Amino acid sequence: MTQDGTDRILHAINSVILGKQQPVKLALACIIARGHLLIEDLPGVGKTTLAHTLATTLGLRFQRVQFTSDMLPADILGVSIYDPEKHQFSFHRGPIFTQLLLADEINRASPRTQSALLEAMEEQQVTIEGESFSLEDPFFVIATQNPLHQIGTFPLPESQLDRFLMRIQLGYPDHQAERALLMGEDRRQMLKQLDAQITPLKLLELQQIASKVLLSDALVDYVQALLAYTRQSGQFYNGLSPRAGLGLIQAARAWAMINGRDFVIPEDVQALFPGIVQHRLQAREHLPSTDWVNDILQQVAIP
Amino acid sequence: MISIGMNVYRHWRYMVSKKPVIAPSKTTIHWLMVTLSIIAIPHFFYQPLWVAAIFTLMMGWRAMNSWRRWPLPVDKRALKVLHSFFAVLTIVLVFYSYGITIGRDAGVALLTTMAAFKVVEVRSLRDIYLSCFMGFFLVITHFFFNQSIPIVVLMLVNVILLICCLITANESDSSIKHRLKQSSIIVLQAVPLMLLLFVLFPRISGPIWGLPNDAMDIPDSLPDSMTLGEVPPQNNAITGMSDNITIGNISQLIQSDAIAFRVKFENNQFPQRQDLYWRGPVLWHTDGKRWLPLTENQKRHETTSKIHVTGNALSYNITLEPHDRRWLFALDFPTKYPQTMQTRLSADGGLNSVEAIKQRVQYQLSSHTDYLFNPDSDPNLRYGLNLPDDHHPRSQQLARQLLESSTSKTAYIDAVLDYFHQQNFSYSLSPPALRGDTIDQFLFESRQGFCEHYAASFTVLMRAAGIPARIVTGYQGGEINPVDQILTVRQRDAHAWTEVWLPEQGWIRIDPTAAVASNRVDFGIRDLLPAERRSPAAIANHDRLVEIWQSAKNNWDALNSAWDMWVVSYGPERQLDLLKKLGMHQPDWQKMIAWLAIGIALIFVWIAWTTLRQKSVSKNKVQRVYQTFCGKLARFNIIKRPHEGPEDFALRAQHALPEYQQQIASINHLYLHVRYRGDTIAEDFFQAVKQFDPHP
Incomplete structure (x- = not known):
């Protein structure tokens, strides 16, 4: 039943986003593992569409915030305004009070605004003038980011990158997919016609099931070997944190569930590894990240 | 080990590719300083004070740099000059202390101080590596001085610490426990290779493989011109039997607990305590004060000695400590002696090697305790009757008196022994100094002395009565360690006794000391020593503690003798012996090299195999x-x-x-x-x- 559910979701998304099965599956795994997602790519490859499609198919309420350099934390969190009739301040909720927030081009905002968002992500609540407001459950942030070498960006510091469970890239569609895209109907239109495949309640249930996927000692050995390698090989400035290890395991469970298994195998870890570590590690040598990620996977034997 | 190798390699590659120098972390430098200090400290006991002073100065400089940010030579030109000045000063001091030839001591002093100079200069990883490698060299130099178990253990710890330094240089954020564990593992991994090299590396006797000439602290031989009662200089670390006795010498020897030799009897068959006479040099000539052995020429005038033996032979193995003399000790009387050392039996029954014993040696012997030595005639009898003219008048007179009242030579001997026994003679390890005619003074005035006094005066009395007599020096007794059943003979067991020649009986051993203090022979010297020589004064009154102390000491002695016999003196003979026991036919160095190569290849193949398979060796x-x-x-x-x-x-x-x-x-x-x-x-x-x- 669970696999049917996830298959339906994937099918629905893939009918809108063409030729991107793997990133779509990763994005879904990220959400089922209760993680926030960072999509990094050039403008116009479908980042926003992916976020929007995910929200729709999962039946989540959706808000989109376009980040700019003059944006203030209040623009996301909300603001208290004096109401002259009631003679008191009332809190006007910002766009963050939703189930799925698309933070578009997060690296265009000032660090102050970025950190306001990321704190809310971490704590699942917002505190304004001493008063705390819980965010909704489920609550996800999908942030998109332009590659850093573009002008006018504030790169996210490492500590904040760590808050995102996964970072994925979409890339250009292949020849066939692009052709279908160019010849097919307008994506916006398609989105409007798309139905929710599950309810938010059902999504919480899926998350529950995923967290109970079996994890053997042998697999933990493998994850630890991977973590240890990043710390000891000397190729990176810092090794992976335990939080990264936890994320890897959470995501691998979700991935195993999507693949219809109730236990995790090494291939699950391998499939997720690039998405989980690429934004967390910094190689000493300037090599493309895909190179060293594959290098890690090939250097570490499966115990 | 491999991963660290990779790390080092990566660092190196990184350093080569990017020019800026990576400064080693403070932790690394602190580890290095502590380790080098631990390595150097034992050397300070042998070396002149300035070595310790300069070492401390340099270490202190570096320590102040990391504590209070004092500038280093690299920071200021003036300091660079100062640093170089100290280096030049060191070289001058080395020449001043040791002269032009760079021997062991000078070399070690130079290396110790230079290691400290390098620490002040450390500013890159490369310098750390260099310092660590100097540290390894320093570790080796300790074995030029001392090969005992404690120093080996200390050096092993130092090696682990040095490897820790290398690990720290590459992973300064890892925990101390992790580093210690890692480096211990590396040392453990080296053990099979070490054992293989130890057993199989061909040992060739000769100067190439030996330690430098000054490596063994062999005392200067005691001078011939030594006069009565003179105390040899205290700094002569090791004592040994002297070629000639001047009264007062053996008493010095008795002060020493140093080991003379160890004996392992085959099948643990020990002779009677009264038979434990270990023959050393035999003394014949005297000028009234000094006693000398036969000259080489006189000894060479040897006809083959005639030995008649009865009873069972005792086989035993002796491990002799170096004493820089040619004689070997044997239980009276040796009948089979080692061929390996070109041993010869001299005319007066002493065993001699062709070369001086400068290293610990082992040899196999058999002896009979029932023997007749030259019963028919002896070519040197006339030397056994010589007395200097116009000496010992009172002794000569005593001899005449006793001889008149004796019916035979045997009766005369008994009369002299009775004289010692009945007159007021006493055994003392610290007798009053003798002046003038030493023999007369001893026999008629002081009457306090120990073995050499009795042996010398007895010999004089014999010769005065026309009985050929000579003094035999050597050791008497020894202690059997109950742990390993090895008899240890120490310098304090040194003894002197007399041999007289009687027709048809040959040379008979007579120990006049026994007539005065029979305990000396029956129970050994131990009971005659003051209590504080037997156990520490603090526990002397607690029997239980003394017992525990004694048993700990026995175990420690047994461990040490095993170490000395099997590890330190693992020489050519031991090696051949062991390899034969391991089944190698006619071992020679080609075979050893071949097996060594095979062994090393196997170890490396094994390492490569396990590394390549990594952890795929399945556990379940x-x-x-x-x-x-x-x-x-x-x-x-x-x-x-x-x-x-x-x-x-x-x-x-x-x-x-x-x-x-x-x-x-x-x-x-x-x-x-x-x-x-x-x-x-x-x-x-x-x-x-x-x-x-x-x-x-």
């Missing part, structure tokens, strides 16, 4: 069986890569062997469930793999 049966499965597929050149997941591998195999698709898929399914889901269907999995038998 599921993994083993899965490897069998992989092995079966490997026949088709479908080889599982270490990083390849089982699912991916199975898919690849299915693709390559479509006819076995079903079987591979089901085996993989079972494996995944057993190993990653914890299902208890392992037997099914084993069965499936067993039945899987693909054919091309």
Whole structure:
């Protein structure tokens, strides 16, 4: 039943986003593992569409915030305004009070605004003038980011990158997919016609099931070997944190569930590894990240 | 070990590719300083004070740099000059202290101080490596001075610490425990190679493999011109039997607890305590004060000595400490002696080696304690009657008196012994100094003395009565360690006794000391020593503690003698012996080298194999069986890569062997469930793999 559910979701998304099965599956795994997602790519490859499609198919309420350099934390969190009739301040909720927030081009905002968002992500609540407001459950942030070498960006510091469970890239569609895209109907239109495949309640249930996927000692050995390698090989400035290890395991469970298994195998870890570590590690040598990620996977034997 | 190697390599590559120098972390420098200090400190006891002073100065400089940020030579030109000045000063001091030739001591002093100079200069990883390697050299130099167990243990710790430094240089954020563990593992990994090299590396006797000439602290031989009662300089660390006795010498020797030699009797058959006379040099000539052995010429005038023996032979093995003389000690009377050292028996029964004993040696002997030595005649009898003219008038007179009242020579001997026994003679380890005619003074005035006094005066009395007599020096007794049944003879067991020649009986041993203090011979010197020589004064009154102390001491002595006999004196003979026992026919150095090469190759193949397989050596049966499965597929050149997941591998195999698709898929399914889901269907999995038998 669970696999049917996830298959339906994937099918629905893939009918809108063409030729991107793997990133779509990763994005879904990220959400089922209760993680926030960072999509990094050039403008116009479908980042926003992916976020929007995910929200729709999962039946989540959706808000989109376009980040700019003059944006203030209040623009996301909300603001208290004096109401002259009631003679008191009332809190006007910002766009963050939703189930799925698309933070578009997060690296265009000032660090102050970025950190306001990321704190809310971490704590699942917002505190304004001493008063705390819980965010909704489920609550996800999908942030998109332009590659850093573009002008006018504030790169996210490492500590904040760590808050995102996964970072994925979409890339250009292949020849066939692009052709279908160019010849097919307008994506916006398609989105409007798309139905929710599950309810938010059902999504919480899926998350529950995923967290109970079996994890053997042998697999933990493998994850630890991977973590240890990043710390000891000397190729990176810092090794992976335990939080990264936890994320890897959470995501691998979700991935195993999507693949219809109730236990995790090494291939699950391998499939997720690039998405989980690429934004967390910094190689000493300037090599493309895909190179060293594959290098890690090939250097570490499966115990 | 490999991963650290890789780390070092990566660092090196990194340093080469990017020019800026990586400064080693403070932790690394602190580790290095502490380690080098621990290594250097034992040297300070041998070396002049300035070595310690300069070492401390340099270490202090570096310490102040990391504590209070004092500038280093690299920061200021003036300091660089100062640093160089100290280096030049050191070289001057080395020449001043040791002269032009750079021997062991000078070399070690130079190395010690230079290591400290280098520490002040350290500013890159490369310098750290260099300092650590100097540290390894310093570790080796300790063995030029001392090869005892404690120093070996200390140096082992130092090696571990040095490797820790190397690890720290590369992983300064790892925990101390991790570093210590890592470096201990590295040292442990080196053990098989070390043992192999130790056993098989060809030992060739000769100066090439020996330690430098000044490496062994052999005392200067005591000068011939030594006069009565003179105390030899205290700094002569090791004492040994002297070639000639001047009264007062053996008493110095008795002060020393140093080991003279150790004896292992075959089948632990010990002779009677009264028979434990270990013959050393025999003294004949006297000028009234000094006693000298036969000259080389007189000794060479040897006809083959005639020895008649009865009873059983005792076989034993002696491990002799170096004493820089040629004589070897043997239980009276040796009948079979070692051929390896070109041993010769001299005319007066002493065993001599061709070369001076400068290193610890072992030799095998057999002795008979019942013997007749030259009963018919002896070519040197006339020397055994010589007395200096106009000496010992009172003694001569005594001899005449006693001889008149004796009926035979034997009776005369008994009369003299009775004289010692009945007159007021006493055994004392600290007798009053003798002046003038020493023999007369001893016999008629002081009457306090120990073995050499009695032996010398007895010999004089014998010769005065026309009985050929000579003094035999050597050791008497020794202690048997109950732990390993090894008899240890120490310098304090030094003894002197007399031999007289009687027709048909030959040379007979007579120990006049026994007439005065029979304990000396019956129970050994130990009981005659003051109590504080036997056990520490603090516990002397607690019997139980003395007992514990004694048993600890016995165990420690046994350990030390095993160490000395098997490790430190593992020389050519020991090696050949051991290799023969291990089944090598006629071992020679070519065979040893060949086996060594094979052994080393095997060790390296083993290391390479385990490294390449990394941790794929399976720990449990599921993994083993899965490897069998992989092995079966490997026949088709479908080889599982270490990083390849089982699912991916199975898919690849299915693709390559479509006819076995079903079987591979089901085996993989079972494996995944057993190993990653914890299902208890392992037997099914084993069965499936067993039945899987693909054919091309």
